[in-house]
Amino acid sequence: MKANKGKTCTREREFSYKFNAGNQHLVLTVPLKFPVQENASHLHGRLMLLHNLPCFIENDLKQSLSQFIEGESIKDYDKEAEAALEAVKSGEVDMHQLANAWAKAYTETTLEHARPEEPSWDEDFADVYHDLIHSPASETLLNLEHNYFVSISELISERDVELKKLRERQGAEMDKVMQELGKSLTDQDVNALAAQHFESQQVLENKWTSELKQSTAIQKQEYQEWVIKLHQDLKNPNNSSIRNRCGTWEVLIQHAISYCFICTQFEEIKVQPSQLRESVEGNGRIYEEQRQLEESFTIHLGAQLKTMHNLRLLRADILDFCKHKRNHRSGVKLHRLQTALSLYSTSLCGLVLLVDNRISSYSGIKRDFATVCQECTDFHFPGIQEQLEIVQQVVLYARAQRSSKSKRQHDSVNRNGGNEEKSKNIERNQSNILPGEFYITRHSNLSEIHVAFHLCVDDNVRSGNITARDPAIMGLRNILKVCCTHDITTISIPLLLVHDMSEEMTIPWCLKRAELVFKCVKGFMMEMASWDGGISRTVQFLVPQTISEEMFYQLSNMLPQIFRVSSTLTLTSKH
Incomplete structure (x- = not known):
């Protein structure tokens, strides 16, 4: 029998099984096509069911069928092997070409003989x-x-x-x-x-x-x-x-x-530690920053095994953690050096930006953030526009998957008019994200952060009646979970879930919002122990620069009450 090159010949064989049922001698004959593609157990079950065979022959029939399939398959393999050897002996197949093909297949499928993967340029x-x-x-x-x-x-x-x-x-x-x-x-x-x-x-x-x-x-x-x-x-x-x-x-x-043909002279960066931030230079004008306020706390969280965390409350512009300063005083170099040292480490720094549902860099805080990113070349990661384009593609794919699943559920379950309208609204804006969802960009060219979480929020965050189940709060929880799984040990969060103050944000509004965020973040941090085993982290709560000092210190007094900051207890004894 000659072997077909690149093809498997299909052969039909008859399987016969003899058994006795009382005084009757019965024979079961079944045609089988080789190679058999079906599982022997499945084929055995079908034979029992179709021919209404007695149960006492079930095990013997299964064993006999398996032996028949195995034996006939081995015979076919032997014939094909003999035909292949004859083809090599007769010169019909090039021996060297065959040996090279076998060697290539062996090295590709055997790990110890395979070549190590060459590392990429990145x-x-x-x-x-x-x-x-x-x-x-x-x-x-x-x-x-x-x-x-x-x-x-x-x-x-x-x-x-x-x-x-x-x-x-x-x-x-x-x-x-x-x-x-x-x-x-x-x-x-x-x-x-x-x-x-x-x-x-x-x-x-x-x-x-x-x-x-x-x-x-x-x-x-x-x-x-x-x-x-x-x-x-x-x-x-x-x-x-x-x-x-x-x-x-x-x-x-x-x-x-x-x-590298650098023609300009380098400016020497002098390290002069100070606690004051520099004035920000932008568009040819100098803006004097409002005096930065900062409070730091050390807390211990956990039920049995307590973990130490650092908390900071700051009054600052959120983009100050991204901007580079052209005048290198005030220890700016120390911040930049620390960011560079931890770029490829397990101690990354993240920042939460509150954005709208459009993935772009054309308005609001997104435009300002993109401008800061473009002021300094990113030598390690793609530019901000390239990353946003990738995010947009992922969102479109995810929306398509979600829409397909929603349609299947809609076909199987009758929905009311409100849900149908909501589904239509989602379908109209396939390129947008929903409140509580976020996308991530990574950076090596920013002053103090490596990762930016772009959290989608809507106008509801400016109202005073949001709860712990609000999409923005749940988005913070998911962000903290990502921090635990991806070695981000420092995260900066807008405490009031806004970047700028407005008229409706009164003192009671600020206190209520801060209390909600403090309590929720505390709960999320206690969950962290089960997510990462208990790793010390730094959480920075940021409030807008336009907030008053009085309001800042009220929030500062609230934080230790909610997180129960540890304090030294002095014991005295009377003799």
Whole structure:
């Protein structure tokens, strides 16, 4: 029998089984196609049921059927093997090609003989950066990153100035046209000018977007190549002529800097510890920050095995934890160094941003956050826009899955009109997220955080009647759970679930909201012990800068009462 190349021949055999039922001698004959695709146990059950066979032959029939299938299969395998050997002997099959195919299949399926997977560029760069940032070269790395930050910031300032001039010129042109409206010009002329202005703005914005993207890409490539080169020189000093001539770090670093063609001079970052934050420089103007208020507490939570946690209450702008400062006083370098040291570690820092249901960076806190992210090149992770595009794709896929499941449930269960309307609303906004849901972006170019949790909230958070089951509160719980499973040991949370104060946020409103969030977070932190085994964490509660000092200290007095801060007990005895 000749073997088919790449195909399995189908053969039909008859299985016969003889048995006695009283004085009768019966024979069961069944045609079987080989190779048998069906499980022998399933086939045996079907035979018993279809032919109404007596139960006393069940075990014997099953054994006989299994032996028949096994024996006939072995015969077929032997015939195919003989045919394959004959094909090799006759030269019909190339022996070397066959041996290579067998060797490839064996190495791919056997772990001990398989080649180790080659690490990706990202993994290599991460390991190299981790080594350098924990070496004396860390200061040079930070200086280089700061120099790149200044370059991009200046580029952004030029863009803003040019856009401002264009808008002012267009505004003057529009004012002149409006004065002539109804005289020598018509509505069509005004609309044409407005369309021309819009197109000019789009062209200019696209030009600057392209230039910033190109500059960022060049910086990222130069920085990564420079880091790899510096690491190679440090690991192989014998191969570096600079290292041989003089063994100082300064000369070696100067050699590496010249490698990536850095033309500008580095600003030396001096470390002068202080407790005051710097004024923020943005768009060419200096804004003096309101005096930062801060209170710190140490608590112990847990039923039996208690875990120590650090709590902080701060009055600060939430983006202050993201922004870089161009004037490096007040110990700013210490913050940036700590962030860089823990970038590839089990002690990451996170931040909760309250956003609307649209995944974009075009309005509100999302736009401000994206602007901060774009001021400094991210040398380790994709840019903020790329990450948001990926999040949008994931949301669309998740919405499609959820919609499909909802439709199946709707077909099987009769729903009332309200649920149908809610389902329709969800289907209309497939690209949006729901209150309580959040998406995550990761960053290496921010001042004090590595991870940003973008928590979706609606206008309901500004009312005074939310409960512990509100989507925003449940979103915080899920965020804390992610922190436990992904080594985020420091998390900053907006205490009042808002970033800015408004008129309806009275003193009773603030106290009630703070009490709710404090109690809920306390409960979530006690759950953490079952999630991560009890790891010490730092939770920072942030309140808006516009809140009064009196209100801040009222919240500060509330925190230890809810969390029951441990205090030293002094015992005296009388003799």
